[in-house]
Amino acid sequence: MKILGVFIDALNQCFISKTDTPFLYELSNKGENIIPLESVLGYSTAIDATIFTGTYPDTHGIWIEYYYNSHYSPYSRIPIIKLSRPIDYIPIQIFRSGINFLLSKFVYQHYAKKFGYHELAPYNIPYRIITYFDVTTFRNFTEPKAFPVPSLVDILIENGLSFYYFTHIDKITLQNALSSDVSVFYSSEADLAGHIFGVGSKQHRNALRKIDKKIELLVNKYREKFRDNFVVLVFSDHGMANVDTKISTLPWIKDQDLGNKYLVAIESTMMRFWYFDEEYKEKIREKLNTLEYGHLLSIKEKKKLRVYFPDNKYGEDIFLIDQGYVLYPSFKSWSIPKAMHGYHPNLKEQLGVVISPIISDVKAASVVDIMPTLLKLLDLEIPKTVEGRPLVI
Numbered sequence: 102m103k104i105l106g107v108f109i110d111a112l113n114q115c116f117i118s119k120t121d122t123p124f125l126y127e128l129s130n131k132g133e134n135i136i137p138l139e140s141v142l143g144y145s146t147a148i149d150a151t152i153f154t155g156t157y158p159d160t161h162g163i164w165i166e167y168y169y170n171s172h173y174s175p176y177s178r179i180p181i182i183k184l185s186r187p188i189d190y191i192p193i194q195i196f197r198s199g200i201n202f203l204l205s206k207f208v209y210q211h212y213a214k215k216f217g218y219h220e221l222a223p224y225n226i227p228y229r230i231i232t233y234f235d236v237t238t239f240r241n242f243t244e245p246k247a248f249p250v251p252s253l254v255d256i257l258i259e260n261g262l263s264f265y266y267f268t269h270i271d272k273i274t275l276q277n278a279l280s281s282d283v284s285v286f287y288s289s290e291a292d293l294a295g296h297i298f299g300v301g302s303k304q305h306r307n308a309l310r311k312i313d314k315k316i317e318l319l320v321n322k323y324r325e326k327f328r329d330n331f332v333v334l335v336f337s338d339h340g341m342a343n344v345d346t347k348i349s350t351l352p353w354i355k356d357q358d359l360g361n362k363y364l365v366a367i368e369s370t371m372m373r374f375w376y377f378d379e380e381y382k383e384k385i386r387e388k389l390n391t392l393e394y395g396h397l398l399s400i401k402e403k404k405k406l407r408v409y410f411p412d413n414k415y416g417e418d419i420f421l422i423d424q425g426y427v428l429y430p431s432f433k434s435w436s437i438p439k440a441m442h443g444y445h446p447n448l449k450e451q452l453g454v455v456i457s458p459i460i461s462d463v464k465a466a467s468v469v470d471i472m473p474t475l476l477k478l479l480d481l482e483i484p485k486t487v488e489g490r491p492l493v494i
Contacts, residue, residue: 103331104478105278105323106285107316108152110145111292111442113340114454116300121309124317125335129456136460136492138453139467140339140446142406142421144368144433148338148468149242153252155472155487157407161248163237166433167226168414169364169375170235175216176223177232181208186228198225198435219244225432230360233375250486253472257283260481270315278319279326283475286319288312292442295341299439332478336471337453339442345425347437348394354430366416369431370443371395373416386418395422406446424448460492 114135119126129135141151143164150163158164176182185204191197205222213221219240223231240247243266245254257264265281267274268288278284294308316335323331350367359365362378363385376382389397398419403409408419422428424444429437444451455466459478469489476483477491 102478103279103281103323103327104283104475105319105331105333106283106475107319107333107335108285108287109291109312109335109337110287110289111295111339111341112337112454113450113452115340115450116291116309117454117456121306122313124313124320125456128316128320128333128335128458130458134456134458134460136455136463136466137449138336138455138470139465140442140451140453141468142408142443142446144443145338146237147408150238150248151468152336152338152471153242153254154248154250155253155469155484155489156250157469157488159404159407159409160486160488161250163248164408164410164415165237165366165368165373167224167234167236167366169233169416170414171233174232174235175212175218175221176234178216179209179212182228182231185223189227189229194225194430195436201225202435225430225434226366227354227359230364233360233364234366251484253283253475256476256481256484260479262479270318275319275322279322283479286315288315292341295440296438297436300341300343302439305440332459333457334471334474334478335454335456338468339446339453340449340451341440341442342424342444342448342450343440344427344438346394346427347429348422348426350428350430367428367431368443369427369429369434369438369441370422372420372428374418374420375413376417382417389418389420392420394426395420397421421445424450455492457492463492466492 114137117125117135126132140148141158146166147158147164150161151157154161188197188200201223209221217239218236219238221236243254245258254264262282265277265284267278267286290308290312294305298304320333353365362381364375366373374385398421400409427438427441442451467489470492473483473487473489473491474493477493
């Protein structure tokens with residue numbers, strides 16, 4: 102049995118229609134078999150790890166791309182870091198981001214290889230505080246032994262099965278996919294178009310149409326070669342919602358106490374805090390509790406969302422903003438996004454999807470269910486670490 106996985110970044114049930122995605126619409130029995138997929142709080146780093154291990158962030162240990170580790174920061178070992186501090190004072194964000202992009206491409210990749218990281222980039226972290234941070238992942242999630250728990254790739258290798266992950270379709274990638282036991286095609290087009298132009302925009306709908314045609318091409322190629330002896334499983338990592346209001350983070354970034362009394366890491370939909378001064382901690386918490394566009398996650402809520410880490414490596418306090426708002430500048434975004442994900446994962450706009458002709462009588466699923474479903478289809482033993490359930494009998 103061959104398996105074709107189709108991983109579509111940022112696909113919500115509302116994006117699937119007879120007009121924009123006719124093939125997916127038919128594949129889902131005219132929309133009847135679209136299963137809402139609950140994601141986890143966070144971004145690609147956390148969600149990819151969750152999908153490919155079937156475990157939650159507090160189990161596999163991977164959440165946001167970077168975390169607090171002042172005792173061993175790879176950035177402190179890069180000579181150009183100290184020389185890069187004037188970049189913080191460039192007044193136009195897109196220029197700062199452009200310089201950091203070039204440094205990432207031509208300088209930091211050298212140090213990533215030297216220090217044993219899969220990727221090492223400055224993002225848009227202010228250089229005056231960057232040496233407090235370390236990078237979360239050392240390996241790409243499609244590599245073996247990428248996580249402290251068994252991944253889909255690990256299980257396939259142990260059982261002598263081949264795995265192929267590809268991001269574009271041409272003669273070579275198609276040949277590799279068809280010759281592998283499990284292949285996963287990944288598309289980021291809808292995610293990118295949503296961020297830049299907004300959900301429902303002409304560009305976003307065009308991206309969905311392009312993705313739909315690619316899926317149709319892949320499935321037809323599999324049908325030609327394997328007839329009915331293959332399974333297609335379409336899934337996404339999360340949904341997306343349009344942004345209505347920008348919240349400026351410049352007061353935080355320019356605060357003279359940043360790096361002295363506290364640290365903040367700013368993502369588009371959350372801020373993470375660490376404190377060096379107890380009195381200042383209370384001052385910041387009082388300020389955050391007055392803000393009307395988000396809330397501080399309690400320990401109870403962190404545990405429920407499966408993002409509670411007792412060592413506070415990802416932040417002692419997490420301020421999650423409400424859907425429709427966006428924080429800018431952030432330490433990751435190059436420009437102001439017109440649509441975002443990374444809000445509370447229970448919101449309907451943030452849900453992903455699962456679509457497969459072989460799945461029925463399932464009303465809802467979670468990203469932890471993808472890996473055990475694939476293993477069940479292959480009749481392979483599901484590791485005891487897996488926290489999801491197979492969506493097939």
